Amino acid sequence: MTTVLITSGPTRQYIDPIRYLTNASSGRMGAALAAAALAEGFDVLVVSGPVEVAYPRGATVHSVLTTEDMLAKALELLPLCDGVIGVAAACDYRPITVASHKLSKEEMLRAGEKEASFCLKLIETPDVMATLATHRRSERTQWLVGFALETNDHRAHALQKLQRKCCDLIVLNDSRAINSHETEVEIIADQGETVGTFSGTKRQVASGIMKLITQRLVNSEKPTLIEEESI
Amino acid sequence: MTTVLITSGPTRQYIDPIRYLTNASSGRMGAALAAAALAEGFDVLVVSGPVEVAYPRGATVHSVLTTEDMLAKALELLPLCDGVIGVAAACDYRPITVASHKLSKEEMLRAGEKEASFCLKLIETPDVMATLATHRRSERTQWLVGFALETNDHRAHALQKLQRKCCDLIVLNDSRAINSHETEVEIIADQGETVGTFSGTKRQVASGIMKLITQRLVNSEKPTLIEEESI
Numbered sequence: 001m002t003t004v005l006i007t008s009g010p011t012r013q014y015i016d017p018i019r020y021l022t023n024a025s026s027g028r029m030g031a032a033l034a035a036a037a038l039a040e041g042f043d044v045l046v047v048s049g050p051v052e053v054a055y056p057r058g059a060t061v062h063s064v065l066t067t068e069d070m071l072a073k074a075l076e077l078l079p080l081c082d083g084v085i086g087v088a089a090a091c092d093y094r095p096i097t098v099a100s101h102k103l104s105k106e107e108m109l110r111a112g113e114k115e116a117s118f119c120l121k122l123i124e125t126p127d128v129m130a131t132l133a134t135h136r137r138s139e140r141t142q143w144l145v146g147f148a149l150e151t152n153d154h155r156a157h158a159l160q161k162l163q164r165k166c167c168d169l170i171v172l173n174d175s176r177a178i179n180s181h182e183t184e185v186e187i188i189a190d191q192g193e194t195v196g197t198f199s200g201t202k203r204q205v206a207s208g209i210m211k212l213i214t215q216r217l218v219n220s221e222k223p224t225l226i227e228e229e230s231i
Numbered sequence: 232m233t234t235v236l237i238t239s240g241p242t243r244q245y246i247d248p249i250r251y252l253t254n255a256s257s258g259r260m261g262a263a264l265a266a267a268a269l270a271e272g273f274d275v276l277v278v279s280g281p282v283e284v285a286y287p288r289g290a291t292v293h294s295v296l297t298t299e300d301m302l303a304k305a306l307e308l309l310p311l312c313d314g315v316i317g318v319a320a321a322c323d324y325r326p327i328t329v330a331s332h333k334l335s336k337e338e339m340l341r342a343g344e345k346e347a348s349f350c351l352k353l354i355e356t357p358d359v360m361a362t363l364a365t366h367r368r369s370e371r372t373q374w375l376v377g378f379a380l381e382t383n384d385h386r387a388h389a390l391q392k393l394q395r396k397c398c399d400l401i402v403l404n405d406s407r408a409i410n411s412h413e414t415e416v417e418i419i420a421d422q423g424e425t426v427g428t429f430s431g432t433k434r435q436v437a438s439g440i441m442k443l444i445t446q447r448l449v450n451s452e453k454p455t456l457i458e459e460e461s462i
Binding site: 016017018019020021024050096104108116117119120121122149150152157 | 281348354380382388
């Protein structure tokens with residue numbers, strides 16, 4: 001049985017118990033990919049940040065809050081998996097310190113240099129997919145598919161991510177995909193070649209992506225170019 | 232006809248088109264207060280940040296994203312209203328600049344002093360309730376009820392907010408109220424006296440708060456102490 005791990009949704013990086021950094025990822029693409037993977041007959045594990053979306057019943061869902069939590073849970077599940085799809089929009093920066101109580105305006109200003117502004121010191125969080133890449137059994141037995149959400153220089157940024165995250169495929173989409181029901185994606189393989197493009201509802205696009213993953217990575221057939229079908 | 236304006240939900244303050252600061256306010260208390268106000272026979276206008284909750288059909292809902300949007304819409308509606316209930320958890324800080332494209336890791340680091348961290352400069356957003364207070368026709372004809380969500384020194388912070396925001400009443404709750412179905416509140420009047428305490432589902436608590444507002448502010452009866460009932 002093929003087991004697929006899907007990271008999904010946003011993460012949160014808290015400043016204090018109330019305020020946090022995040023993004024509008026809804027988990028819809030993750031839920032659609034989970035449904036498509038189940039339809040292919042795969043076992044599906046989901047590690048999800050806080051979302052309102054309902055994941056399909058057949059998937060085992062692990063809820064997390066921060067990027068560090070998401071990475072820890074994904075590392076724990078990695079040995080059970082044949083492949084990972086990283087569609088989560090995990091925060092890549094976090095405040096250096098998290099206050100134990102809600103900071104008052106006076107406390108926030110005290111931390112600042114000027115009266116009206118203050119400096120929130122942020123540091124990088126670990127890169128979930130890049131870390132999973134270094135912990136997999138081998139590239140041959142565990143595949144990785146990443147997502148790149150870009151607002152400019154789309155292809156160049158996606159290729160950088162493909163390499164930094166050591167993914168077999170990267171799915172490129174843009175900010176219109178966030179919290180939307182429809183999306184449009186281009187799938188790029190490790191030599192930079194486009195191996196698929198899909199557009200439509202997230203359900204339709206997820207189905208196309210999963211068929212391509214099944215063909216190229218699960219069944220390890222000879223790579224073929226799948227054109228956008230009328231999905 | 233009495234018209235009540237309710238600000239509800241969180242706001243978002245963007246760093247770039249993807250990343251933002253926010254909090255986990257669900258809008259549930261705002262929706263419950265809207266339902267309770269409709270049940271009292273009031274006209275209800277809601278200015279809400281992005282939430283999943285459904286407001287009651289009888290309410291006119293205006294959707295906003297940032298604290299500045301929320302204030303602008305509330306100021307526009309203020310002349311139509313007899314009173315304002317500010318239950319929104321509006322972000323009180325925003326990044327000084329909002330990038331037009333998703334910042335890459337390289338760009339974020341370039342803005343920083345050290346290689347691994349960077350300083351996100353934040354400034355205060357306008358205080359929605361305090362600004363509405365200075366724009367009302369008169370204290371006698373337009374009342375204001377604020378909410379204070381505190382994690383420490385609850386009462387002292389709530390009293391500071393009551394005065395800074397020039398509210399007639401302030402509803403004090405704690406962080407357990409966020410994104411929860413139940414809550415527990417203490418209502419404090421302008422001399423610092425407790426005039427009501429309620430606990431239960433947000434619907435029950437909203438009903439108690441609205442009856443107290445009706446009695447003390449809408450009908451302008453002589454202030455009385457309303458004890459917590461078995462609501």
